[in-house]
Amino acid sequence: MKRERIEEIAELLDKRGKLTLEQLDEQFPNVSQMTLRRDLFQLEQEGRIIRVRGGAMSVKEVQKVSGEPYTKKTTIHTDEKIKIAQKAASLIDENCSLFIDGGTTAMYLAKEMPDRNLHVFTNGLAVAIELSQKKNLHVTMLGGQVMKDNLSTASPVAKAYFDNTNFELAIISASAFTPENGFSCGAQIEADLLKLVRAKAKATYMMLDSSKIGKIMPYTFAHIDDIDVLITDDNFPADLKELFTQRDIVVM
Amino acid sequence: MKRERIEEIAELLDKRGKLTLEQLDEQFPNVSQMTLRRDLFQLEQEGRIIRVRGGAMSVKEVQKVSGEPYTKKTTIHTDEKIKIAQKAASLIDENCSLFIDGGTTAMYLAKEMPDRNLHVFTNGLAVAIELSQKKNLHVTMLGGQVMKDNLSTASPVAKAYFDNTNFELAIISASAFTPENGFSCGAQIEADLLKLVRAKAKATYMMLDSSKIGKIMPYTFAHIDDIDVLITDDNFPADLKELFTQRDIVVM
């Protein structure tokens, strides 16, 4: 109810660029202005709009005005990533300990994560902040050198750190995938970390939106057989799916 | 006259991201609020800023990452903290390695930090993200359990981690201070970390806005003699200042 209305408002704003409260009131005659205000407030908290006197404007609109290109990474394939994140979130059990990486898909997973008694490790700064919103979640940040392009950390000493930590599940994502080169990413140190994570976890779930398929990045951190579940979107090619399922890897 | 002022406002906004009319009023005491309003209006017309209730924000700020609920907290004593942060930033040399904590004052320090060849360690998630915006800065995040109230990390294994790292300078802040109880904070694990940081650094600079004075938090991590420089605001009581300077601690 509430969420739907908020999403509708966000959509409207994206379309129109800017809306006054009056216009919103016309669009939603069955709720009070105050409620709409509160919706706008929430959208502002989520960083999706900017409230201005009289109403609000979409962030996209602002960026259009300025002419600068938007940080494409976070807007591209949003819908697919959200769906993937939702699937991943549904797989998480109570009282579980898991690792999440620091990519954009992981960011959506953080948002979708159930607020239950879980322990989550991550190397993503933004992911950690997002997870901190959840009351019942325990969050542990992996330290290390901060990679500025994706706001993740990685460190050669992670291995030592992992000696005292345990998690059953690793939910990670890749920047690129081909059957030959496996799952790859752009930094050696990141690949090392993800390998370590894989080795530490009892099970590895890979989130991969179909736009990553056919691409190759410099450092491979996992091959097909290294993962247990592949979480992807509806555009995932049937022949590839076959390839995974043949090897008893669940594709969903 | 007018044009200069407007350009100055635009510059300020680019730096701070967001300004209230009150803050602008302070910066430009010789003109009325109305004039500043008109300036903002003009800048808006030129598409360079966005006016929001209470003031304006730079277009660049909008393009930055999502809106954290963290921002709410950071509005208390903002002006004092910014001034303190500016003083602290002015003390940082080129080619230096330093530690910054994860508090709100440190957040402002991160914003004011010169974009030079420095290596910065921090335990603040938001601080690390802010620092990542700077091209020439190397940022290392300390790992550990995430404390949700201040988005910082702390970990009992930090000691081991520090064995391989070095920094000359620690710029930290406290949640509370009294002469008897020293500098204190709200979490044991955080106090442990800060003690460690103090021990590791060649010099410790303490940022303390005057609102913290007279308060006591559960865990003391430093006493008066443990610090080298105290960075504070204009409301710092003279008798306390005397207390510090008597012991050869610089108060600024």
Place this chain on the structure above:
DNA sequence: TGAAGATGTGTTAAAATTTTACATAGAGAA
């Protein structure tokens, strides 16, 4: 199932901000 708490909403008054309207001062031109 029912009590306790969280969540969503509406109404109204209070607070804050912005706009409007008008007055004034100073700079430059005829």
Place this chain on the structure above:
DNA sequence: TTCTCTATGTAAAATTTTAACACATCTTCA
């Protein structure tokens, strides 16, 4: 000088936002 135009200041009016409370609904957990 006097006129006019722009920049600015002041204060009231208009508008918007926030705060406070009440109430219904939905969860959840014993």
